[in-house]
Amino acid sequence: MKKIIAANWKNNGSKKFIKDYFDYFLKNLVSNNEIIIFPPDLYIDKLNHYRDKDNFNLGGQNMTYVCDDVTQTSGLSSDMFIDNGCNYILVGHSEVRGQYTACNEAAKSLYVSNDLQVIFCIGESADAKKNGNTQNVLIKQLEDLCKKGNYPKVNPKKVIVAYEPVWAIGTGNIPKIDDISFIHRFIKTYVSENHPFLKEKDIMVLYGGSVSLKNAQDILSARYVDGVLIGGASLDAEEFTKICNLKI
Ligand code: 13P
Numbered sequence: 001m002k003k004i005i006a007a008n009w010k011n012n013g014s015k016k017f018i019k020d021y022f023d024y025f026l027k028n029l030v031s032n033n034e035i036i037i038f039p040p041d042l043y044i045d046k047l048n049h050y051r052d053k054d055n056f057n058l059g060g061q062n063m064t065y066v067c068d069d070v071t072q073t074s075g076l077s078s079d080m081f082i083d084n085g086c087n088y089i090l091v092g093h094s095e096v097r098g099q100y101t102a103c104n105e106a107a108k109s110l111y112v113s114n115d116l117q118v119i120f121c122i123g124e125s126a127d128a129k130k131n132g133n134t135q136n137v138l139i140k141q142l143e144d145l146c147k148k149g150n151y152p153k154v155n156p157k158k159v160i161v162a163y164e165p166v167w168a169i170g171t172g173n174i175p176k177i178d179d180i181s182f183i184h185r186f187i188k189t190y191v192s193e194n195h196p197f198l199k200e201k202d203i204m205v206l207y208g209g210s211v212s213l214k215n216a217q218d219i220l221s222a223r224y225v226d227g228v229l230i231g232g233a234s235l236d237a238e239e240f241t242k243i244c245n246l247k248i
Contacts, residue, residue: 003220004160004206004227005244006036006119007234008061008090013043022050024237029055031244034227036088037234041076048085059088059119062096078116089116092141094123094166119160119206119229120145122187126167135186138163142187146194158202159195161187162229168209170232177222180207184224216243 018039029035035056039047047058064075081089090096122141124134145159163183168174175183184205192200207219208229219225234240 001248002033003225003248004034004036004204005031006038006059006088006162006206006227006229007240008038008093008208008229008231009040009235010061010095010231011040012235013039015043015046018043018046021237022047025241026050026055028238028241029244033244033246033248035244038088038090044081044084044086051085057088058084058086059090060086060116061090061093063089063091063116081116087115087117089118090162091118091120092144093121094164094169117158117160118156119162121162121164121208121229123164123166123169123209129165129167134165134183138183138187139190142190142194146191148196156198158204159191159198160204160206160226161191162206162208163187164208164229170210172210174210174215174219177218180219180225181223184222188224211243213239213242217246217248220246220248 036059037047037056038059038061041060044058044060051058060076060081063078063081064072078089122138124137128134128137142161145161163180165175174180184207187205188200188203191203192198195203204226205224206227206229207225208231210232211219211228211230212233216228216230219228228243230240230243233243
């Protein structure tokens, strides 16, 4: 079954890194999965030159929320991402959410995503997990996705949620496979019951947090898992290409 395999490069990469990476990646990629790479903004155009019709998709790691008619230094709009070959955008990654204080920028940027497919990131902290608050935290985050006023100007035909437990990011720890399936099912049920027009079949859930070649096959084969969002392991061209090539 076709899965989404997404690479979040975070703040990594250089022109030399990209050349070496794509020398290997393009030579060895034999995948039927949908591949998305999220490089740092400065390198999006560079990666776009390696794109063929179908080999991989591009996305931005975050988008600026700018009110209508306001200028914003350092702002990046959905049109700019699209102009540079992107068709996806990450919204609300835990490493980005933490930087905001007064208001929930993650939810607001759903307003301006236009034609970009949003991947809406959610996940509980170690404390929330320890205190048995995982589902409450996820509901609070998912409320933003289901609020009427937060829809993009173009109504989404599908929603992609990335479940990334904060305690699993970069730690080498992952939840038990059954727990991943349980939470993914919970997310699909919650969104389908609270979103006015999206049905369960329109909701895809990716898992993120310490995905590697060692555990990717098990995670991708689990029920209710539609794909993975990979940080550290996606920086190793060989490891990432092998994950892309997995047959599920
Ligand atoms: P790691 O795969 O390095 O744990 O990072 C996950 C992540 O944050 C992807 O968005």
